[in-house]
């Protein structure tokens with residue numbers, strides 16, 4: 442994939458940010474345990490409020506576990522993510538102590554961890570594709586997630602295979618997307 446054809450940064454950044462994109466063309470090749478450990482290790486070092494580290498991950502690699510995930514992922518995502526060798530649930534702990542007081546930054550901090558993880562996956566030669574399209578209630582039940590946790594998103598992880606056959610409407614979207622320039626979302630002094 443020639444990323445430069447689709448993405449150019451306006452300012453100097455590490456090219457890894459451009460290289461990460463959400464393909465749906467997953468090879469069935471399995472992911473080495475060492476690489477899995479590395480991506481979760483990257484998540485481990487994310488910052489979080491009071492260092493509460495509210496992120497949790499449940500991953501599925503076996504046929505049975507992947508089947509469980511496919512039971513709560515929306516059909517429009519199952520179409521492509523069924524090929525991915527690893528499916529992961531991104532979960533956050535909504536409380537910050539034994540008394541059950543809320544951690545108001547649980548989702549924010551868990552999102553940061555996912556960001557770290559996905560860049561490390563790119564560095565390891567893997568692809569990730571996040572999904573919000575799944576049944577949250579069912580995911581919680583199937584994965585036996587305790588009450589005080591929320592399933593934020595699911596992602597597919599694996600190797601890229603440009604020769605994978607995808608339905609036409611998805612094949613058309615198989616290219617890195619662009620972004621709004623920074624002056625549309627960065628304001629000095631006050632919100633504009």
Ligand SMILES: Cc1cc2nc3c(=O)[nH]c(=O)nc-3n(C[C@H](O)[C@H](O)[C@H](O)COP(=O)(O)O)c2cc1C
Pocket residue numbers: 461462463464518570571572573574575594617618
């Ligand atoms: C929280 C979240 C939920 C998403 N949900 C879906 C989804 O349900 N199905 C899908 O095909 N892509 C989903 N995506 C992928 C986004 O559409 C994609 O990240 C976005 O278009 C930017 O493209 P890029 O990741 O290739 O840079 C999701 C991404 C995130 C971060």
